[in-house]
Amino acid sequence: xxxxxxxxxxxxxxxxxxxxxxxxxxxxxxxxxxxxxxxxxxxxxxxxxxxxxxxxxxxxxxxxxxxxxxxxxxxxxxxxxxxxxxxxxxxxxxxxxxxxxxxxxxxxxxxxxxxxxxxxxxxxxxxxxx
Numbered sequence: 430x431x432x433x434x435x436x437x438x439x440x441x442x443x444x445x446x447x448x449x450x451x452x453x454x455x456x457x458x459x460x461x462x463x464x465x466x467x468x469x470x471x472x473x474x475x476x477x478x479x480x481x482x483x484x485x486x487x488x489x490x491x492x493x494x495x496x497x498x499x500x501x502x503x504x505x506x507x508x509x510x511x512x513x514x515x516x517x518x519x520x521x522x523x524x525x526x527x528x529x530x531x532x533x534x535x536x537x538x539x540x541x542x543x544x545x546x547x548x549x550x551x552x553x554x555x556x557x558x559x
Contacts, residue, residue, distance in 0.1 A: 438473055438475075438476075438482065438496075439482065439494050439496060439523065439532065440523065442460070442463070442472060442482060442484070442494055443494060443534060445463045445465075445470055445472075446463065446484075446492060446534075447536060449462065449463055450536050455489075456486050456489070456490070456492055456536075457486075458486060459484075460472035460481060460482070460484060475496060475497065482494060482495065482496050483495040483496070483531075485531075487533065488535075490535055490536045490537075490538065491533065491534065491535040491536070492533075492534055493531045493532065493533050493534070494531065494532050494534065495529060495530065495531040495532070496529070496530060497528060497529050497530075498525050498526070498527055498528065498529075498530055499527060500527060501525065501526045501527050502523060502524050502525050502526075
């Protein structure tokens with residue numbers, strides 16, 4: 430697969446997996462579950478072969494996306510945009526060599542629409558000053 434096209438396909442699949450998680454609070458068990466007649470999304474195959482991209486759920490919040498690459502990525506083009514607008518959250522790295530590569534991703538529920546997990550006890554309420 431050509432590097433840039435493959436990363437775009439994988440990035441799109443990653444975004445659809447995150448959208449699925451937001452809607453269902455679970456990861457899809459196959460790409461077929463990502464098909465959406467309203468948005469028109471349908472998972473694509475590797476453009477250089479008739480094979481679909483590969484995904485694997487590795488935990489309740491983690492998954493891998495795998496593909497075969499015929500060219501290595503160029504470092505200046507491998508960095509993705511930040512999937513969140515939250516300061517301090519870095520973009521996904523799509524850097525790869527030639528051959529089969531898998532990219533491990535973990536969904537952060539607090540950044541993806543699930544209820545926030547409190548990090549500390551709430552501050553005490555101060556009496557109002559009149």
